[in-house]
Amino acid sequence: QVQEWKNEGSKRYMCTGRPGWLTVSLRVGKYKKIHKNIMINLMDVLEVDSERRIVRVEPLVTMGQLTAHLNPMGWTIPVVPELDDLTVGGLIMGTGIESSSHIYGLFQHTCVAYELVLADGSLVRCSPTENSDLFYAVPWSCGTLGFLVAAEIKMIPAKKYVKIHYEPVRGLQKICEKFTEESKKKENSFVEGLVYSLEEAVIMTGVLTDEAEQSKINRIGNYYKPWFFKHVEKYLKADRTGIEYIPSRHYYHRHTRSIFWELQ
Template sequence: MRQKLVDLLTKYRSLLLVGVGLPVGFVFDAVLRARARVYEVLGAAPERHDEKVRDIQEQVRRWAGLPASERKPMCTDRRTWMNLSTRFEPKHTWHKVRMGALRDILGLDEAARTVRVEPFVTVGQAMRYLAKRGYMLAVHLEIADATIGGLALAAGMTTHSHKVGMLFETVVAYEVVLADGRLVRVTKDSHPDLFRAMGWSHGTLGLLVGVELAVVPIKKYVHMRYVPVHSQQGYCDEMYRLANADDAPHFLEATVFARDRAVIMCGDFADEPTEPAERAKINHLGRWYKPWFYKHVETFLERGGDEYIPLEDYILRHNRSIFWVVAHMIPEGNHPLFRALLGWMMPPRIAFLKFSTTPAVRKMTFTMQVFQDIVLPMSAMKRAVDLVAERFEMFPILLYPSRVYDHGEAGGQLPRPFAQDIVPGKDYAMYFDLGVYGVPGPIQRGLPFKTVHAMRAMEAFTAGVRGFPFLYADTFMTRDEFEAMFDLRLYRQVRERYGASAAFPDLYDKIRPEVDVLAVLDEERELDTTLAD
């Protein structure tokens, strides 16, 4: 009966999403957004920041006063369905610290070009605040609901990362409540070990109560050039050249539609055009009735071209289609009639989808779709695209270049780049984010497919070139494989030095999926036996 229900849900998933998921999710999201906006206008109290932090310190001290047998690892009280990771953290087994009030912007320092925020300030909230003052975050995620604290402790990458690296590289200071209740301001000079380990720690070293990070000045528009390339080696070479050029564009990315067909996008800040011919190129692509961005990009495969995009529309360009994931959920979603009638409800709300996910549905998505961002050296780009094509038969895929700095031996959790990948004369290697999202080709054709086996092969390739996956997505590695991929020497030293080992979950325990990966592997092996019979 359960299998029949799963088959039914799978067969009619699109109708259920359109008829139920979209309207209910829209209302659900509207309530959350209205509450957030009311708070921004009427409830924001940055002047109470110190008071809110003292309350958190007191909660931690009370936890520390419990008998050792009663002290569970601490975590924030943010509900798992509200974050943007694919997994569901086992917060019911941990000690939750009330931190939901930490959602205020604390100030902009224009001289230093930094902004100071509380951890639950969202990307969209920061964008609205900073844009009015002529700035944006140096690393600005495309998803408005992502929290800056979460990105600072995990991974934030954008199309400006080829100039500044990932988001944690733009952090000037972390404000952290330690396991004993002390508040420390962590900088590269005051606490160099803790500062270097905070990025990629996922909240397992302390409780983040504030973060100061870099901003950049902006203009009203992004002048976008679309460059079609009809050779796999061609777009690999051109992406490397553009990312490392002295006059590199401010924004750089590529969408690969087939192994040998891609569109490279080069964007720079621009004022509002005044000439009639240039004004005709303005494209408000964020409007709900407009084609999905990746489908719009596809129109430039043959002819190339350029246009002017309002900055906010550019930043949130992938929002309505969640890159191309929505195409697998609602195949007709980009049809002009669908956009005209129902486009205003798009996309399906991630928070609502997580809120309504059952364990059975979660396992189904775990084994039937892929949502991965994998960071690899650009020297491995061609091999990585080939592997995705062969293992998953999935296009389009996304390419974002990003610096990965060489911080030396035991300089952080990320694997140190190979010497041959370091850009000559620099202290970084040029890597790229490989975005693989959607349903593998065989599954789309109704064929059996071993998703976990394929992902583990991808992870083995990633480890071999000293790459790493973003940990918001499902990880298919065992603990030993995880610890071999990442450099946890400094992380472990810091855990002991600051008392985090007994106070916060271990990194692997924090990020591993709640689905039993090894059990699914066994099920996939049984599939081979069944097909053979």
């Protein structure tokens, strides 16, 4: 498609042909009506290399798809942005963050290589040791440097549950201090804060585990369960701490069902 664009004289800008209704956004990309649309229907998990602890995927692989593929194999990726439909390409070309980022950084920091088609039609692989200038420029570039066609991402061993500790905190200063304090603790696999007002929040810390108290297991992703942010709010209203064990994949996608209502 890029070669075709070149043969046509390279007169228009190129952009991905993915329609707006497929994205996790309310934005209407009017520019797509006048630019050369390049269709990148690449949505497969290409390879799981257990020895290197690397998964190679195409750019339209989603977080929901990736965890569904890796978790039964005993693997996960270090940073799993929590909405099912977020794509690898979007999280690289834009950015991605999650409650494990205090350990692993942004989504881009878990990637070890990218493959791109450049404007001259060439296919280029880049990594910290190969075309490194391109590798470090790709994140946050919003597709301006080339079309991403594959990425290699680190894997870590998965566990069955995330043991979550809920703690209500009041006062803006105390909220900031508590979040900072928990983020510095290496034993916390996850740190998250849900802020319900300028002075009220619930700080959650999580640890990956294979063991769980059966009476405290909460499959929060089941369709009949309350939205996660409303469930967490109960601890704030009751002014009490609590501990639960959430199945790992339910935890990874805990905000998927409620995200647009959560904006309230």
